[in-house]
Amino acid sequence: MSSSYERIFNLPLGPQHPALKEPVLLDLKVEGEHVVDVALDVSYNHRGMEKAAEYRTYVQDLYLIERICGICNIAHTLSFCQCVEGLHGKEIPERAKYLRVIAEELERIQSHLLWLGVAAHEIGFDTFFMYIWLDREISLDLMEEFAGNRITTSYNAIGGVKRDMTPEVANKMKKGMDKLEERVKFYKKVVLSERTVMKRTMGIGILRRDAAIQLNAVGPTLRASGVDMDARADDPYAAHSLVPFKVVTNEGCDAFSRIIVRLDETLESINMIRYCIEKLPSGPLLQRLPRRVPAGDFLTRVEAPRGELVHFLRADGSDKPYRYKVKTPTFSNLAPLREMLRSKGKYVVNVADVPVILASIDPCFSCTSRTEVVKS
Amino acid sequence: MDVLSSTFQLFIFPGFLFFILLSFLFEWMDRKLYAGMQRRIGPLYTGPLGLLQPIADFIKLMKKEDLTPKYSDKKIFNSVPLLMCALMLTVMLILPVAGESGVVSFTGDVIFAIAAMTLFCILIFLAGFSSMSPYPLLGAERAVLLLLGFEIPLMLSIAGCCIASGSIEISAIVSWQASHGWNILGPQLLGFAIFLVAIQAELERIPFDIPDAEQEIVAGWMTEYSGRKLALIRMARNLELVFMSALAATLYLGGPLGLPPQWAEGIAFPVYFLLKTVAILLILTIIRGIFARVRIDQMVAFAWRYLIPLSFLQVALTLIWRLI
Amino acid sequence: MSIFLEACRSLLKPKATLRYPLGGKDSLQIPDGYRGKMALKREACIGCTICEKDCPSSAIIIITDQKGKRPVFYLDRCMFCGQCKESCPTKAISFTKDFENASYDRKTMEVR
Numbered sequence: 021m022s023s024s025y026e027r028i029f030n031l032p033l034g035p036q037h038p039a040l041k042e043p044v045l046l047d048l049k050v051e052g053e054h055v056v057d058v059a060l061d062v063s064y065n066h067r068g069m070e071k072a073a074e075y076r077t078y079v080q081d082l083y084l085i086e087r088i089c090g091i092c093n094i095a096h097t098l099s100f101c102q103c104v105e106g107l108h109g110k111e112i113p114e115r116a117k118y119l120r121v122i123a124e125e126l127e128r129i130q131s132h133l134l135w136l137g138v139a140a141h142e143i144g145f146d147t148f149f150m151y152i153w154l155d156r157e158i159s160l161d162l163m164e165e166f167a168g169n170r171i172t173t174s175y176n177a178i179g180g181v182k183r184d185m186t187p188e189v190a191n192k193m194k195k196g197m198d199k200l201e202e203r204v205k206f207y208k209k210v211v212l213s214e215r216t217v218m219k220r221t222m223g224i225g226i227l228r229r230d231a232a233i234q235l236n237a238v239g240p241t242l243r244a245s246g247v248d249m250d251a252r253a254d255d256p257y258a259a260h261s262l263v264p265f266k267v268v269t270n271e272g273c274d275a276f277s278r279i280i281v282r283l284d285e286t287l288e289s290i291n292m293i294r295y296c297i298e299k300l301p302s303g304p305l306l307q308r309l310p311r312r313v314p315a316g317d318f319l320t321r322v323e324a325p326r327g328e329l330v331h332f333l334r335a336d337g338s339d340k341p342y343r344y345k346v347k348t349p350t351f352s353n354l355a356p357l358r359e360m361l362r363s364k365g366k367y368v369v370n371v372a373d374v375p376v377i378l379a380s381i382d383p384c385f386s387c388t389s390r391t392e393v394v395k396s
Numbered sequence: 397m398d399v400l401s402s403t404f405q406l407f408i409f410p411g412f413l414f415f416i417l418l419s420f421l422f423e424w425m426d427r428k429l430y431a432g433m434q435r436r437i438g439p440l441y442t443g444p445l446g447l448l449q450p451i452a453d454f455i456k457l458m459k460k461e462d463l464t465p466k467y468s469d470k471k472i473f474n475s476v477p478l479l480m481c482a483l484m485l486t487v488m489l490i491l492p493v494a495g496e497s498g499v500v501s502f503t504g505d506v507i508f509a510i511a512a513m514t515l516f517c518i519l520i521f522l523a524g525f526s527s528m529s530p531y532p533l534l535g536a537e538r539a540v541l542l543l544l545g546f547e548i549p550l551m552l553s554i555a556g557c558c559i560a561s562g563s564i565e566i567s568a569i570v571s572w573q574a575s576h577g578w579n580i581l582g583p584q585l586l587g588f589a590i591f592l593v594a595i596q597a598e599l600e601r602i603p604f605d606i607p608d609a610e611q612e613i614v615a616g617w618m619t620e621y622s623g624r625k626l627a628l629i630r631m632a633r634n635l636e637l638v639f640m641s642a643l644a645a646t647l648y649l650g651g652p653l654g655l656p657p658q659w660a661e662g663i664a665f666p667v668y669f670l671l672k673t674v675a676i677l678l679i680l681t682i683i684r685g686i687f688a689r690v691r692i693d694q695m696v697a698f699a700w701r702y703l704i705p706l707s708f709l710q711v712a713l714t715l716i717w718r719l720i
Numbered sequence: 721m722s723i724f725l726e727a728c729r730s731l732l733k734p735k736a737t738l739r740y741p742l743g744g745k746d747s748l749q750i751p752d753g754y755r756g757k758m759a760l761k762r763e764a765c766i767g768c769t770i771c772e773k774d775c776p777s778s779a780i781i782i783i784t785d786q787k788g789k790r791p792v793f794y795l796d797r798c799m800f801c802g803q804c805k806e807s808c809p810t811k812a813i814s815f816t817k818d819f820e821n822a823s824y825d826r827k828t829m830e831v832r
Contacts, residue, residue, distance in 0.1 A: 021796055029530070030530070031530050031531075031534070032530075037614065040641070053534075053692065053693070076776065077773075077774075079774050079776075079807070080774065080775070080776040080803075081776075082776075082803075083776040083777075083799065083801045083803065084776060112790055128544055140688070143688045143689060144603070144605070144688050144689025145687070145688035146434070146602075146685075147433055147434050147685045147686060147723065148688075148723065148725060149437075150434035150435065150436065150522055151434070151726065151730075154435060157736075164754065165749055165751040165753075168754065168802065169754075169755060169800070172799075172801075174755075174801045174802050174803075177806065182806060183753060206722070207727075209722060210722055210723055212721075213721075214688070214723065216603060216686055216687050216689070216690060219690060219691070219694055220688060220689070220691060222692070228807070240745060297732065319736075333725050343692035369695065370691060370692075371534065372606070372691045372692060373691070402773060417746055432730070432731045433727040433730055433735075434730065435730045435734075435735055436726075436735065436736065436737055437735050437737045440739075596745060631792040682727065684722075685727050686723045686724045
């Protein structure tokens with residue numbers, strides 16, 4: 021509690037808080053109901069993944085890297101496999117590239133639906149949250165049929181993919197995509213017409229275009245400020261150069277436009293999956309690669325559901341990596357988050373808006389904890 | 397005999413025990429309907445269809461450890477839950493359950509009801525303020541802001557009913573409705589709508605559950621309460637739900653009035669009363685299910701820009717209608 | 721308004737929650753290829769010990785029985801990633817659809 025005449029009042033949001041899905045400390049400095057500044061601390065979930073990767077072989081590391089984040093697991097394994105395949109210098113079969121795109125887009129759909137439900141829950145709209153998560157079950161069941169598990173699917177392997185898509189699974193996926201498209205269009209209609217939703221998200225968490233570029237925002241947070249940068253379009257990997265898609269942007273710069281961007285991206289992903297199922301080439305699934313990786317450095321960029329994900333691998337010729345570095349999209353979005361949480365001039369941030377703003381960048385702090393500050 | 401029947405009326409029916417059981421039943425109905433709208437099951441295992449779930453929750457909370465924060469104002473902190481329960485149980489005695497007047501009936505009991513609602517909000521503020529912790533403080537501050545916004549439309553819509561029937565005694569309002577038709581038919585329809593909106597703010601339900609917003613301020617003013625005190629607070633809130641729904645049913649829908657046969661009046665009155673109160677509860681639960689939460693400044697703006705002018709309009713309409 | 725209609729329709733639709741224990745109306749469709757408890761074809765195993773080296777969570781221990789070396793799987797360490805099935809050169813390891821593996825007894829966690 022503040023002392024007698026201080027106007028600025030410390031309100032710690034976290035590390036344990038019902039609004040947060042993962043531990044993070046947002047130390048809010050509040051004046052009345054307006055937030056003036058915030059101090060972030062994201063080191064609560066540090067698991068030592070990068071060091072642990074140095075003690076395991078590449079085959080075992082695939083599963084360790086997959087567990088950096090549950091809901092972006094295909095993006096993480098994809099980058100890992102691309103790093104290793106890049107150092108070997110081998111191309112993976114065409115069929116595997118298309119299947120990787122299908123898996124990645126299915127994961128994007130599932131992640132965006134999860135996010136939309138969480139955002140609805142943050143503004144107190146529990147009914148909407150329940151409906152969205154019920155429809156998310158369609159995409160999770162499809163993932164189970166296709167890849168073997170709902171989350172942490174273990175689908176990508178070094179050199180290709182592990183499982184094939186049979187015609188029955190392709191049929192189920194087409195039907196599932198039709199159902200999902202109809203539901204996502206309904207949610208878009210609700211979001212655009214429900215007054216309480218619009219009142220709680222419009223004008224909240226404004227990030228101007230120049231601030232977004234300067235502070236290195238990534239993913240839908242960046243695209244909702246009108247900047248069209250997407251790692252699938254700028255730096256195509258897997259089959260993205262062959263699959264047509266539109267980079268979704270919005271000029272709104274606030275939390276509402278981020279909702280619209282993610283819903284539109286979900287619709288784009290549904291179209292991409294349909295295209296890939298149609299044009300799937302035949303061929304082998306896996307290219308067997310030797311266990312020892314030739315020495316060298318390799319860096320890949322992948323568009324995870326939350327933004328641009330960067331993996332860096334330094335190999336020394338043995339069957340264990342020498343150094344592995346991961347930069348997650350939430351890490352890049354932390355500086356914009358701080359900017360969005362500060363009231364200045366006519367832009368005021370209420371305490372009630374803080375969970376909405378935090379949810380609108382789609383945080384995944386478990387991925388982000390890479391350093392821990394130990395005070396001696 | 398008189399003492400015995402008074403004691404029975406006071407404690408059993410339609411007194412304290414009846415209202416406490418009714419509050420548990422209403423919480424069950426609220427939870428089941430809310431779950432049904434979301435394609436969930438709701439309470440299931442305790443008792444048939446989960447009917448005993450609120451009672452099980454109450455008993456569980458009574459058994460839990462009761463922590464008091466070190467720097468809180470202990471006298472106020474410990475006494476607020478008891479005061480809340482006592483206040484609600486006392487004010488519910490004016491409700492006409494088994495006849496045209498309640499267990500207690502006197503001129504001005506409508507004013508007593510309004511005063512009790514305001515006092516409940518003040519107790520909420522005291523609960524949050526005495527906890528001496530940032531989250532309850534914010535919750536208490538928001539509760540007072542809510543009070544500022546919604547007390548006036550609430551009072552004015554009740555005033556509309558009183559003007560229409562010419563009395564400030566609930567039994568007189570009910571008798572007037574018996575002869576002139578229910579209050580909702582007529583200019584009181586606008587008052588009924590305003591009353592329904594205002595009591596959701598009073599009860600702190602979505603879309604107005606700002607002092608209790610789970611996502612922002614943990615549990616708002618209830619954060620530091622645990623164990624027995626929390627059980628009593630929850631029971632007080634359920635009693636408030638019953639009271640408000642019953643008040644709406646009494647003032648606007650005619651309370652226990654209906655078309656009973658003469659010989660079954662004793663049984664029919666409570667049944668009609670319950671049916672109407674449950675109908676109001678269903679409306680409140682459906683509203684809870686289809687809206688998001690509004691922010692405190694938006695809510696105060698909404699109250700002062702729309703509700704208060706509308707409630708003045710409604711009083712004016714009632715006066716004109718009365719004069720004609 | 722659309723949410724209100726949806727809520728009314730949801731009151732009439734069947735509930736989305738399944739009750740447990742499963743069976744009858746509340747049953748799950750487990751897809752083919754689901755990675756549940758593993759099973760070993762003893763006659764196909766040649767004792768190469770690649771599965772033990774490749775397991776990320778060290779859930780496989782190699783023991784010697786009368787026919788030679790063979791793996792023993794520990795369900796409490798396993799994370800059901802499927803790498804052992806991929807690494808096995810003779811396709812001796814496969815996964816069943818059995819997912820209800822929780823138990824009070826440590827001994828039931830070994831798959832021999």
